[in-house]
Amino acid sequence: MHPSAALLLWLAAVVAVQYLDYPGLLAAVLLLLVPGVGAAWAGFVRRARWLLLTLWLILAYNTPGEAWADQAWAPTYEGLAEASLHAVRLVVMLGCLAWLFVRLGRDGLLAGLWGLLAPLRRLGLDSERLVVRLALVLERLQQPQEKGAWRRILVGEPDFAGGPQTIRLAGAVWAGRDSLLVAVAAVLLTVAVLA
Template sequence: MVLWLAGIVAIQYLDYPGLGLMLAAAVFSTPAICRPWLGYVRRARWLLLSLWLIVAFNTPGEALRDFSWAPTYEGMAEANLQAVRLLAMLALLAWLFVRLGRDGLLGGLWGVLYPLRCLGLDTGRLVIRLSLVLENLQTEHEKGAWKKMLVGEARFVDGPDSVRVAMPHWKMADTLLLIIIAMIVLGGLLL
């Protein structure tokens, strides 16, 4: 989970070659991510289009063919980069779900958020709610169900009576990996 978070942070600072390497590493390390990744891309197509249009038309620069209503060349270049970054984030999300699965994700989130309990935050409640959301996302809803939810006519399916969060044992290799990831991220941020 920490490796995924480091990848998400790193994506914000990478250009096309770095993004390509990250995508290649994700796909070659876990080829099973291709199908879910394409599903995520299909679901996010309107978000991708909206992101591209907003960035392309709102970045200052030289207008395309000197039309006052057209996006700028700089805006289109930045929009393309941001769209590729979003595609890379979706690939890393697919990688996380394929590698950890639902139970591993919940266990990892429980472990990452556990230190926040000393601040008085109820992280267990957050993990349980997330597990219910993930459970709900797995069920197929009828077409137009969101409209029924807005008017209060939706059928709600009961959730599970109990949720089990499995925590793997922490090993020395986990500590070493965490230190290496932290050093790489900090080194990358300082450069």
């Protein structure tokens, strides 16, 4: 699969997840259960646990409806349903992201972005800088940071030493199956949005 096709498939899946209910989300989870994705997915969910809890609490308590167990302090039944559905959607989106990173890796992600931004280069926009900056950010994120490094960045004293001098992108050839895959993803996205 071409890296740009994988990025388009990921984008279609992320948009489609927003329109799915529990049966569709279960189908998406089953599609994401491929070797190597589970560990990355669990890591993403673990790192996003506070975001998930905060999102769930905000939606559960701020959605109008009938209070759970007729208690004034309790969230509403509608809020509980809405919060749970959105939390599951976010978990499935994290699974899609885990699939993308396992499938492409850092270099494949950059090559896919490079391929998707090719039409912008023909229009005169400098998409190469975006890809180079993303490569540098991803490289920096993989290096362990010392405690309190974020404070130096905020006051304008970042340490930029140690970045790569050359960035290599492995090119792939777009095949007919990539076009077919993107077309199927577009059809499934349209079905999910319109259903």
